[in-house]
Structures are given as structure tokens and as C-alpha cells.
Amino acid sequence: MAQVHLRSLLSLAGAEVCGLAALEVAPALSDLCQSQSIPVGTGVEWLLDACRPGAIVVATPTDTHAGLVAEAARAGCHVFCEKPLGRTAAEAANTLSGCQEAGVKLAVGHVVRYFPAYARIAEMVKAGQIGPPGMAKCRRVSGPPGGQRGWYRDAVRSGGLMLDMGVHDFDWLRWCLGPVERVSALTSPANLGQAAMVVLAHVSGAISVVELSWMDPEGFATAVEVSGPKGLVRHDSRRSPTYLTELWPANEGSDPAVRVHLATPTDDPYRDEVAAALSWFGGGPQPRSTGLDAVAAVALAEAAERSAARGEPVPAGEVAPEGAL
Numbered sequence: 001m002a003q004v005h006l007r008s009l010l011s012l013a014g015a016e017v018c019g020l021a022a023l024e025v026a027p028a029l030s031d032l033c034q035s036q037s038i039p040v041g042t043g044v045e046w047l048l049d050a051c052r053p054g055a056i057v058v059a060t061p062t063d064t065h066a067g068l069v070a071e072a073a074r075a076g077c078h079v080f081c082e083k084p085l086g087r088t089a090a091e092a093a094n095t096l097s098g099c100q101e102a103g104v105k106l107a108v109g110h111v112v113r114y115f116p117a118y119a120r121i122a123e124m125v126k127a128g129q130i131g132p133p134g135m136a137k138c139r140r141v142s143g144p145p146g147g148q149r150g151w152y153r154d155a156v157r158s159g160g161l162m163l164d165m166g167v168h169d170f171d172w173l174r175w176c177l178g179p180v181e182r183v184s185a186l187t188s189p190a191n192l193g194q195a196a197m198v199v200l201a202h203v204s205g206a207i208s209v210v211e212l213s214w215m216d217p218e219g220f221a222t223a224v225e226v227s228g229p230k231g232l233v234r235h236d237s238r239r240s241p242t243y244l245t246e247l248w249p250a251n252e253g254s255d256p257a258v259r260v261h262l263a264t265p266t267d268d269p270y271r272d273e274v275a276a277a278l279s280w281f282g283g284g285p286q287p288r289s290t291g292l293d294a295v296a297a298v299a300l301a302e303a304a305e306r307s308a309a310r311g312e313p314v315p316a317g318e319v320a321p322e323g324a325l
Contacts (some may be wrong), residue, residue: 002059003029008271019051023062027271044068048075055281062158065085066095073102078281082109084167084294089299089319096291107277107287110171114269117235117243120178128230133177136208138169139223141216161194161212163301169210171297180205181325184313185304198304296325
């Protein structure tokens with residue numbers, strides 16, 4: 001993600017990358033910095049003291065986010081932090097509060113809100129094109145994280161399947177369908193692989209289901225579907241870059257009106273989310289995802305973990321600051 005965000009920054013007019021700090025720099029990232037004459041140091045202290053940035057991007061292991069954001073905030077830097085904002089909901093809430101107290105802006109990389117198909121589906125749902133949404137399904141799968149660095153395989157550090165992968169869909173569903181009041185989840189036993197099924201009960205009455213797995217031999221893929229009394233809209237990354245709407249006919253016995261829409265796959269959601277954050281730092285409009293949204297997404301992942309452990313539904317507000325969900 002550091003490479004992704006660095007390339008995005010280098011492509012944005014008006015953005016100047018003054019330095020990169022990392023305990024360990026991958027060869028490709030090191031080569032990129034060298035080709036762009038970007039100095040590289042070993043710690044955030046060096047970055048803040050030697051480079052004097054106006055803002056920093058935190059693209060480090062999940063369990064380091066809170067500490068790095070806090071250091072940047074104390075130095076008066078705005079922050080773009082890769083998701084999730086914290087390892088726990090309490091940590092994420094404290095991180096947000098620290099930035100607010102320091103008077104700096106905090107943007108969090110909930111990039112699914114910027115993926116063209118997901119963004120358009122949310123827009124259609126909010127505009128009432130399928131009627132009040134009653135049901136949504138999200139699927140996010142990949143192969144096992146065996147090729148990742150050690151921190152990612154360590155659920156104590158990364159949060160595992162629910163926090164690292166599920167937080168994307170929890171955030172998007174809350175954005176699309178509104179606040180959540182109850183969470184129910186099941187996870188597979190460790191000897192059967194890593195998979196989870198989560199059901200969110202939204203305050204509006206809508207129900208959403210999130211399927212997560214690290215056992216798909218075809219690799220990473222996502223899918224989404226939202227239905228209401230007027231029809232449904234769906235997208236599957238393995239089928240095409242398009243999204244599909246099916247609207248129920250006005251006259252009984254007629255065929256549904258099926259429409260296929262191009263989701264402008266040439267858009268770069270990672271570039272768009274960073275551009276939105278920098279614009280906000282400079283006085284522009286707030287990005288699609290706020291700091292409070294980021295706290296709520298972590299809280300939903302944590303509620304799902306608790307539900308799976310207890311074998312019963314969990315009130316979403318049990319692990320979230322009041323008003324977050």
C-alpha cells in the first residue's frame with residue numbers, strides 16, 4: 001500500500017513528497033524513491049524533524065497506526081491513514097480524539113467508497129431507484145495470506161479476516177444502508193480454514209450479509225448486491241467491470257427491465273481517495289469517509305468477532321462510542 005499511495009501522490013499536481021520513513025523498505029519501493037530523489041529514513045521522528053511535512057500518509061501494519069497518527073498529530077501534521085484506523089474500536093476512537101484535540105485533520109483509506117461500481121450502486125440506492133433497500137449481500141474472498149509478511153498472518157497484530165478484510169464491507173454497507181444496531185457472526189474452526197459470515201441489522205430495518213474467506217483458490221474477488229421493492233443492483237468483480245440493475249416491471253407478467261452500466265474501470269480509486277484527502281487538508285470538502293466512519297467500521301468488525309466468540313448476536317453499540325454506528 002505504501003507503493004500504491006506513493007505513486008498516487010507522485011501523479012497529483014500540487015503534491016510534493018518530501019520523504020519516506022520505514023524500518024524496512026521493499027526493493028521496489030526503494031527503487032521508486034531513488035528514481036524520484038525522495039530521501040528515505042528509518043523512523044517517523046526523522047520524517048517529522050528532517051522533512052517538516054504538512055501531512056503524512058500512514059501505510060504500516062495495523063497495530064502501529066494509532067501511535068504513528070498520534071506522533072503526526074502532535075507535530076501538527078494532517079494525516080491520511082490506511083484502514084483500519086485502529087486495532088480496536090477504543091484505540092480508533094482515541095486516535096480520532098487526539099487528532100481533533102491537536103487541531104489536525106484525519107482521513108482514513110476506506111477505498112471501497114471510491115471504487116466506481118460500489119460508488120454508483122450506493123448513489124442509486126440513496127436516490128431510491130430500487131426503493132427502500134431491504135437486503136444487501138457483500139462477498140470478499142482471496143487465497144490464504146501465506147505470502148504476506150509475518151504481521152499480516154498474526155491476527156493479534158492485523159485483526160485477521162474480520163478486521164482486515166471485513167472492515168471494507170462493514171464501512172460500505174453502513175454508508176449505503178445506514179447505521180447498524182445488531183451484529184451476528186459465525187466463523188469456521190481454524191482446522192477448516194478461515195471464513196466468516198456476518199449479518200448486520202440496520203436501524204432502517206434493512207439486513208445485510210457479509211461473506212469473507214481466505215480459502216478461495218482463484219484469488220481475490222469481490223461482489224455486491226442490494227435489493228429493494230423496485231428491483232436490485234449488483235456487481236461481481238470476476239464477471240466484468242460493469243454493474244447490473246434489474247427493475248421489476250410496472251405490469252404483472254412483463255419481463256424485468258435489465259440494464260448493464262459501465263462502471264468507468266479506468267478510474268483509480270486509490271488515487272481518488274488520496275486526492276480527496278489532500279483537497280480537504282487544503283480547505284476543500286470532506287472526503288466520503290470521515291474519522292467517525294472509520295471508528296464505526298472497526299467497531300462493527302469487533303462486534304462481529306464478539307458475536308462469533310459468544311455464539312449470539314451483539315448490540316453494535318456495545319463496542320462503539322455513542323453515536324458512532
